[in-house]
Amino acid sequence: SKYEYVKSFELSDALLPHTWIVIRIDGKGFTRFSQAHGFTKPNDEQALRLMNEGARAVFEDLPDVCFGYGVSDEYSFVLKKNSKLYQRRASKLVSIIVSLFSATYVMKWGQYFPGKEIQYAPSFDGRAVCYPSDAILRDYLSWRQVDCHINNQYNTCYWNLVQSGSSPTEAQSLIKGTLADFKNELLHSRFGINYNELPPIFRKGSLIFRRKEETVVKVEDGVPVKRLKSQVVVTHEDLIKDRFWKENPSILGTAGSKKSAS
Amino acid sequence: SKYEYVKSFELSDALLPHTWIVIRIDGKGFTRFSQAHGFTKPNDEQALRLMNEGARAVFEDLPDVCFGYGVSDEYSFVLKKNSKLYQRRASKLVSIIVSLFSATYVMKWGQYFPGKEIQYAPSFDGRAVCYPSDAILRDYLSWRQVDCHINNQYNTCYWNLVQSGSSPTEAQSLIKGTLADFKNELLHSRFGINYNELPPIFRKGSLIFRRKEETVVKVEDGVPVKRLKSQVVVTHEDLIKDRFWKENPSILGTAGSKKSAS
Amino acid sequence: SKYEYVKSFELSDALLPHTWIVIRIDGKGFTRFSQAHGFTKPNDEQALRLMNEGARAVFEDLPDVCFGYGVSDEYSFVLKKNSKLYQRRASKLVSIIVSLFSATYVMKWGQYFPGKEIQYAPSFDGRAVCYPSDAILRDYLSWRQVDCHINNQYNTCYWNLVQSGSSPTEAQSLIKGTLADFKNELLHSRFGINYNELPPIFRKGSLIFRRKEETVVKVEDGVPVKRLKSQVVVTHEDLIKDRFWKENPSILGTAGSKKSAS
Amino acid sequence: SKYEYVKSFELSDALLPHTWIVIRIDGKGFTRFSQAHGFTKPNDEQALRLMNEGARAVFEDLPDVCFGYGVSDEYSFVLKKNSKLYQRRASKLVSIIVSLFSATYVMKWGQYFPGKEIQYAPSFDGRAVCYPSDAILRDYLSWRQVDCHINNQYNTCYWNLVQSGSSPTEAQSLIKGTLADFKNELLHSRFGINYNELPPIFRKGSLIFRRKEETVVKVEDGVPVKRLKSQVVVTHEDLIKDRFWKENPSILGTAGSKKSAS
Numbered sequence A, B, C, D: 001s002k003y004e005y006v007k008s009f010e011l012s013d014a015l016l017p018h019t020w021i022v023i024r025i026d027g028k029g030f031t032r033f034s035q036a037h038g039f040t041k042p043n044d045e046q047a048l049r050l051m052n053e054g055a056r057a058v059f060e061d062l063p064d065v066c067f068g069y070g071v072s073d074e075y076s077f078v079l080k081k082n083s084k085l086y087q088r089r090a091s092k093l094v095s096i097i098v099s100l101f102s103a104t105y106v107m108k109w110g111q112y113f114p115g116k117e118i119q120y121a122p123s124f125d126g127r128a129v130c131y132p133s134d135a136i137l138r139d140y141l142s143w144r145q146v147d148c149h150i151n152n153q154y155n156t157c158y159w160n161l162v163q164s165g166s167s168p169t170e171a172q173s174l175i176k177g178t179l180a181d182f183k184n185e186l187l188h189s190r191f192g193i194n195y196n197e198l199p200p201i202f203r204k205g206s207l208i209f210r211r212k213e214e215t216v217v218k219v220e221d222g223v224p225v226k227r228l229k230s231q232v233v234v235t236h237e238d239l240i241k242d243r244f245w246k247e248n249p250s251i252l253g254t255a256g257s258k259k260s261a262s
Ligand SMILES: Nc1nc2c(ncn2[C@H]2C[C@H](O)[C@@H](COP(=O)(O)OP(=O)(O)OP(=O)(O)O)O2)c(=O)[nH]1
Pocket: A026, A027, A028, A029, A030, A031, A032, A034, A035, A039, A040, A041, A042, A043, A044, A045, A047, A048, A072, A073
C-alpha cells in the first residue's frame, strides 16, 4: 500500500558482534507486588523458585542463552558471544525474553502459590548490554552476586530486628554502614543465626545453565538405562571464584576458544 | 563493589524527543499458537478480545499511551509526542509494554477461553519506532488498518473455499493476486457473504483510546448520577479517513497544538 | 579474504527519516587558535568571512544542504527534511562536511589573511542532530542567533573596557549578570558606540542559503542579459522573526508542503 | 534562552567501553582527485607520503591514537581499548580526526607537490567501528593490508599493460580473476618486474605508531647525547604475521594486559 514507506522509520538496533549479550530484566514495582502478595520477608523461597521457572522457559525457548543468574526480582540472561539470534537486534532479544518470562511467571503462579490468587499482572523491564570479553562478563555476573550477598545480609539483619520488636528506624540506624562481620556477629549473638547456614538460594542467588547429566533415557527389562544428556540445571553456588567456571568450561566455551574470532 | 564499572557498558537508547513513539508488539510464532489452541479460522473473536484485554492493561498502567491499534496477533501502542516516560529509553518502553501485555494475556486467558487450558506460554516481540509528524503517524496507523483489510479479505475467501472443499492449493491459486472487488464478488456469489456485513472487529481491527463518556458515578436516592469521565474504550471503526480524528481531537492533541514545540 | 568478516562490525547509524538534520561543527580549541593568529577581538571580520568560505564550499558540494548559520568558530548546516544523502548515515554526513570545511578553511586562508602564515592545522568537531518539525528547527536556529547576540554584546563591552584600561576582573565584574539595556547604555555612554550600528555580521552572524537572483548570464551586443538564477548568498539578518522565512519560503519548502509525508 | 530546549535533541552516540575503536577515513571521489592532480599510476609516492603527514598530525594531537594504517586514499586510526577521549562519542572522534587530517593534507600539499597548485579542496569520509578483542583488531588490520596487496598487484599489472599499449578492456580481461602467481609471473615475463622488489610503501602500505628510538636530545662539547625517546615512526612492513606485534608489544599493550578489565 502507499503507506508502506512508514516501515523505513524502523532504525537498526543491532548489537556489536562477538560480544557477550546480557539481557537483564527486573520486576517493575516489586516492592508493591511482593507486599500485595504477602511474600515472606526478606526472602520468599516460592517467589524465587517461580522466577527460576521463568528462566527455565527462556532456556528452553532460546538455545543461544547459555547462562542465567537470578536474584530478588531480577534475572540476567547471557547470550553466547557469537549468537546471531534475530541478527542481534536489541529490541527483539529484550522483548522476546521479557515477554516469555512474564507469561511463564503468570502461568506457573498457581504451582508456587497454590490457593493464592494473583492480584494483578506483574511486569518486568528489560535491557541489553554488551560485554566484550570473558573477564568482563564474569565481572558483570560477580557484580550481581555481590549485590545479592550485600542486600541479603542487610535485609536478614533488618527483618530479624524488626520482627523482634525494633522499629524500622532503629533497625536501620543500627546496621547502616556496618561491615559484613558486624552483621554476621549481630545475627549470631542476637538471633542465633549462622549466616553461612542460611539457604544457599538466599545467599548466592540462582544460577541456571546447561550441564551434561546422567539421565535415565529408557528402562530396559526393569533396568534404567542412563546416558549423559544436556540438562538445564539450577544451582545456588559461588560464581565469583574461578572454580565454577573451571568445572563448567562449556558455558563460556573455553574448550574450543583458542582462535576463531569469526 | 569493585565490579560496579560494568554498569558503564549500558549505552543510552533514548528516542528522539517530540516525535510520536510507536511500540508495536507481535505474537511470536502465532501460526503455531493459534493452531495449538484451536483458534477459529480465519478470525477468532475470543482471541482478538483477549488481545484487547492486554491492550487495556497497558492503557491502565501507562497514562502516556494515547492510542492503540490491534489486528491479528499484533498491537501498536502510541505514546504521546512529548512523553518523557522512562526518559524515552527504547528498551524500557518496549519491555514494560510487552511484559505487561504478555502477563495479562495469560492472566485473562481463562475468561476468554473458559475450560480450555493454555498449552504453553505465548510470547510477543516488540520494537519502538519514532514518527516525526501527525501525518506520518496517521499513515503508520493507516498502514496497519489497510493490512488488516487486505489480509482479512484474503483469509475470509481462503478459509471459506477450504471449508467448502477446495484444497489449499486450489484456494490459493484462485484468489492470489486478485483485486478486492473480485474477492467480494466471490464471497457473495459462492458463499452468500456480504463482506461489509462481517463483524467490524474482523474488518477494521480494534482501536483503543480514552474518551470522555457519560458514566454513572454514584446512585442518589435510587437515581443514577452521571458525569463525563475519561474512559478507555475499544472500537472497530475506520481510522484512515479524517472523520475519526476530527471526532476525537484529543488523541493527537490537535486542540492545543498551535505552538508549543517545547 | 578470510578477514572480511570484520566489516560486519560496522553498525548502522542512520538518522530518522523525514526530520531536519542539522550538522553543527565547532572549532576545536579556537581560544588558542584565534590568539595564535592574532584575531581581532572580540570579532575578526576576516576570520568570519573565511568561515563563510568553508560554508560556501559545503553548499557547492552538497545540494541537499539548504541552509547554514555561522557564528564565532561554529557553523550549523541544515539538510532538507527528506534528504537521502548517504542514506542519512550520521558519520558519513558529519565527516564529509567537517572535512570539506576544514580543507577549504586552510586552502582559502591566504586570501583572507594575506602575508600571515597559518601556524598549525585547525580542526573542527561535528555532530548530527535531528529536528522533527519546522518550528523546532527554527527554534534551533534562533537559539544559535540569540547566543550570537548575547555573546557579542558581552564581548563588545568586555573588550572595550579592557582596551580602555580596565583589568579583566574589573571588566567582568562590571558587566556580569547585567541586562541587555545596561550593556547598550554602557557602550553608548562610555565608548560612544551605538550597538545597533555595529556591523551586522557581528550582531547577527551569517546566514547562507540559495536564492533566485538576477544574474548576468551573457552579454549580447554589449547589453548584459540577466536571468533569475539560484545563487548561494550570505546575509547577516534576523532569522528569529517570521519575516526572513516568509521572504524565503523555498528554504523550508513551505511552498509545496501541504501534504506529502512520503 | 527559551530556545535552549533544542539541545535535548542531541542523542548519545557513545561507543562500547573496553573495545578497540577504529576510525577509518577514506578520500571522497579520489578517482577524480587523483586524476585532476596527475597522480602517478597506480601509486603516487608523494601522494602517499602526504597522507602519512595527515596521519602524523593525528598522532601528535591525540595521544590515545596508538596505531594507524594507510593505503591508497584511506587511513585507519586505532584508539586504545580503554580510551575515554571525548567520552568515546563517535561523532566527536570521527569529526576531530577527519578534520585535522584534511586540514593537514591541504597545509602540507605544497611540501609534497611543490609547484603544483591544489585544484580544489579534497574531503574524506569517516566512520567509527568497535572491535572487541585484540585478535579481531588484528584481523581488521590484516584485512586492510591484504586489500592493499591485492589491489596493488592488480593495479601494477593493469597499468603496465595499459602503458605498454593494451586497451583498458584487454588489460582487464587478461588479469581479472587470475591468481597472485599468475600476476607475478606476468609482471616478470612481460615487464621484467620482480613484484617483491617494488617499493614497500606500495606493497605493504604505511604503518604509523610510537616507538622508543635512540634520539639525540642535546649536544655536549660537540658530542651528541642520545636517549631512548618515544617517537612517531612510519614503516612499511608486514602486520599480518605475529612478528610485528611481538616486536612492538606496547601498541596493543600486551605487556601489562594480564588483568585490568576496568
Ligand atoms: N518480601 C519480599 N520482597 C521481595 C522479594 N524479592 C524482591 N522483593 C522486593 C524487595 C524490593 O522492594 C523489590 C526489588 O527491588 P527493586 O530495586 O527492583 O525495586 P522495585 O521493583 O520496587 O522498583 P523498580 O520498578 O525495579 O524500579 O522487590 C522477596 O523474596 N520477598
